[in-house]
Amino acid sequence: MCGILGILGNVENISNKNVKQSLLTISHRGPDCQKILEIDQNCILGHVRLSIIDLTSSGNQPFIIDDRYYLTYNGEIFKL
Numbered sequence: 323m324c325g326i327l328g329i330l331g332n333v334e335n336i337s338n339k340n341v342k343q344s345l346l347t348i349s350h351r352g353p354d355c356q357k358i359l360e361i362d363q364n365c366i367l368g369h370v371r372l373s374i375i376d377l378t379s380s381g382n383q384p385f386i387i388d389d390r391y392y393l394t395y396n397g398e399i400f401k402l
Contacts, residue, residue, distance in 0.1 A: 324383075324396045325351035327368030334363050345370055359384040361392055369394045 325348035329336060341358050345368045349356065352370030359367045369383040375398070384394040 323351055324372050325370040326394050326396055329366040333366050341366055341368060355382045357382055367392060367394045
């Protein structure tokens with residue numbers, strides 16, 4: 323099962339090293355991919371991925387949609 327990390331608020335003083343260390347503590351939840359996305363000075367998203375169904379890199383998160391929406395989650399999205 324994947325692991326997610328979200329930091330909201332003033333993130334200017336949070337170093338990239340600290341965020342990587344935080345993801346390292348949950349790396350056992352997702353050894354297949356690790357990604358950090360700093361959206362702006364108020365939000366950082368992190369994700370460690372365990373590939374089970376979709377083994378391609380298209381499932382690596384956080385997702386960026388239309389350069390406007392950002393998403394990281396644990397689960398599946400179904401299209402009907």
